[in-house]
Amino acid sequence: MRVDVVLPCLDEEAALPWVLGRMPDRFRPIVVDNGSTDGSARVAAELGATVVTEPRRGFGAACHAGLLAATTDVICFMDADASLDPRQLPLVAGPVLDGEAELVLGRRVLAPGASWPVHARLGNGVLAWRLRRRTGAPLHDLGPMRACRRADLVALGLADRRCGYPLEMVLRAASAGWRIAETEVDYLPRTGRSKVTGTVRGTLRAIGDMRRVMAGREGRA
Template sequence: MDVDVVLPCLDEEEALPWVLGRMPEGFRPIVVDNGSTDRSAEVAAALGARVVHESRRGFGAACHAGLTAATAEVVCFMDADASLDPRQLPRVTGPVLAGDADLVLGRRIPRSRSAWPAHARIGNVLLASNLRRRTGVPLRDLGPMRACRRDDLLALGVADRRFGYPLEMVLRAAAAGWRVRETEVDYLDRSGRSKVTGTVRGTVRAVRDMRRVMAEAAALL
């Protein structure tokens, strides 16, 4: 069974050859260009990826554009910055394809001290702890590599179009009674500087979006 892989992309020309070159057989990349000023879209197309253009800025907007463009029964999400190895995608799709889980997230294990800055890791720990307390979902990381069934995800109605999208996905999945699991994946030094975790300001912005989503999800839970 083919699997579509949604790759939100903003100025990742440098990383895309490595990422797309390591895509496993049967995993079809959908690169969602979210307003890049470099040659990301051209590079992705030349390497055989399907390219979708999303003019509305925002991580969630790019994810949703890729999701709606996907046609496979199972869809994955992962960053396009070479911080995650596409060859490990079968780790997250396996339980979904086998019918053992509805949503699987890759728990990031840093392979160098510089792969995950302290400010970003602390923010993630706090959010994951809050999520476990509110939902009982046994997650220790809100990792960006994840897999689920496309139609089921669309039916959840995830509405955030910014950095709160990944958290809202898990919150709505928990409220719907989904079986949510995690599996370990390598976390590598990304190519270039992160728009989020690479700066304290970016991390604060992401955490702010996620805290807003957490507060708005109280009615769901």
């Protein structure tokens, strides 16, 4: 069975050759260009990826555009910055394909040489703890590599178009009675600087978005 892989992309020209070159068989990359000023879209197209342009800035906006462009029954999401290895996508998609879970998240395990700033790791840990208490889902990481069924995700009607999109996905999935699981994946040295967790300001912005989602005030801009 083929699986579409949504890759939100903002200025990842340097990382895309490695990422797309390691895409497993039957996994089709959909690169969603979210306002890149480098050659990301051109590089992705030259390497055979489907390229979608989403002019509305925001991680959730890019993810949602990729979701709407996908056509396979099961889809995956992952970052395009080379911090995650596409060859581990089958580990995440497998339980969904086999009918063992409706949503699977990759729990990031720090690889040698990788950087996960303390402020970002602490915020992620607190958020995962709150999710466990609120939903009962056995999650320890709000991991960006994940898999689910496309039609079911569309039906959830996610509204956030900013950094709260991944959190809203878990909250709505739990409310809908989805079986949620996680599996370990490697967290590698990324290419370039993170647009979100690379700075304290970016992390605080993401935390603000997620607090709004927790409170039921999803961001659309």
